[in-house]
Amino acid sequence: MTVIKENWIFAENDLNEINPVTFQLITKMNQISHDPVVVVLIEKAVANLEEVLSAYGPDKIITIKDDALASGDDLEITDALADLIKQKGTPNTLIFPATVAGRSIAPRLQARLQTGLTADCLDLHFEDDLLVQTKPSYGDNIMCEITIPDCRPQMVTARPNIFSAEKKINPNLQMETISNILWKKDDQLQIKSRVLPVQKAKDIKQAKRVVAIGRGSKTSKDIDVAKNLSKKLNASLGVTRPLTDLDEFTITDQIGQSGQTIAPDLLINLGISGAVQYTSGISNAKVVVSINTDKNAQIFKHSDYFFVGNAQEFAKSLEAIL
Numbered sequence: 001m002t003v004i005k006e007n008w009i010f011a012e013n014d015l016n017e018i019n020p021v022t023f024q025l026i027t028k029m030n031q032i033s034h035d036p037v038v039v040v041l042i043e044k045a046v047a048n049l050e051e052v053l054s055a056y057g058p059d060k061i062i063t064i065k066d067d068a069l070a071s072g073d074d075l076e077i078t079d080a081l082a083d084l085i086k087q088k089g090t091p092n093t094l095i096f097p098a099t100v101a102g103r104s105i106a107p108r109l110q111a112r113l114q115t116g117l118t119a120d121c122l123d124l125h126f127e128d129d130l131l132v133q134t135k136p137s138y139g140d141n142i143m144c145e146i147t148i149p150d151c152r153p154q155m156v157t158a159r160p161n162i163f164s165a166e167k168k169i170n171p172n173l174q175m176e177t178i179s180n181i182l183w184k185k186d187d188q189l190q191i192k193s194r195v196l197p198v199q200k201a202k203d204i205k206q207a208k209r210v211v212a213i214g215r216g217s218k219t220s221k222d223i224d225v226a227k228n229l230s231k232k233l234n235a236s237l238g239v240t241r242p243l244t245d246l247d248e249f250t251i252t253d254q255i256g257q258s259g260q261t262i263a264p265d266l267l268i269n270l271g272i273s274g275a276v277q278y279t280s281g282i283s284n285a286k287v288v289v290s291i292n293t294d295k296n297a298q299i300f301k302h303s304d305y306f307f308v309g310n311a312q313e314f315a316k317s318l319e320a321i322l
């Protein structure tokens, strides 16, 4: 196994659009890596997504131009990445976004490469060549640091919106196009067509303002109060995990460890206790306002402003003065 002193990031190409988490991963790796940051992109022959990626300043972009692979399934992409590593050498690290695609491809490739993989990391830093991967553990109550000292590549999936994306000009950017990748067609699965999932009017991951409700706002009347406030604020409505038991909310509306990580300018928490599984999804919110009847609620420790009292009364009063 030839190990190359490079840190690779898998660029997620969703129907010819780069998933923004890729830009966040490039920025983070630019900040922490002493070795070249290399983005691996799979795209159709006519596409030119390298241009979009280059705005975030990686040191190198390796593009696999292959029409069939660009709409290939996770097994086929795994196969192609394994062949790329066979051709180029084993990178020191290999980072995937913790998205549906990344969470499927990364463990398949890990098994092929017989290396280690840490899923759903919330932070990363290097100690020399060793990537220290921080993730929640023990029922998500503590943060632990994991390393993969003996195998390469050190593989990681990292959650969207944990890191910010910053544009950067890299005058030494190298581009390499690969057209001779070997991969086996997956006979078990045939993809007839691909469509992007229907987005709600406002995706909480991208929203600049979020009103979040928890078990302290769970009746339909309470939810209507929160909806009215969010409409007035032009905000998205997010929920804690218990509220996903209600028909109208799903995991895409859920904020937190097993839901979405959000980074709004303003977050208003209505009747949320502040369990660590929830607060790990809001650490990048800029201004946090929380309302809870319990003066000792944990959520207040994560808030810039708080109000001890009834969340519905607060929401109605705020809506009235906006």
Ligand SMILES: Cc1cc2nc3c(=O)[nH]c(=O)nc-3n(C[C@H](O)[C@H](O)[C@H](O)COP(=O)(O)OP(=O)(O)OC[C@H]3O[C@@H](n4cnc5c(N)ncnc54)[C@H](O)[C@@H]3O)c2cc1C
Pocket: 139, 140, 213, 214, 215, 216, 217, 239, 240, 241, 242, 243, 254, 255, 256, 257, 258, 259, 260, 270, 271, 272, 273, 274, 275, 276, 277, 278, 291, 292, 293, 294, 297, 309, 310, 311, 312
């Ligand atoms: C592996 C794992 C993963 C998890 N992932 C997630 C996750 O991604 N996201 C998530 O949210 N949870 C997650 N959870 C669940 C988490 O542990 C908590 O149970 C959950 O966040 C609590 O939600 P809550 O704050 O709405 O409810 P509660 O903890 O019941 O809090 C309700 C709060 O509302 C207050 N309240 C009640 N009435 C009012 C009122 N009228 N006005 C104002 N305040 C009021 C109460 O004082 C209380 O503080 C996970 C758990 C596990 C084990």
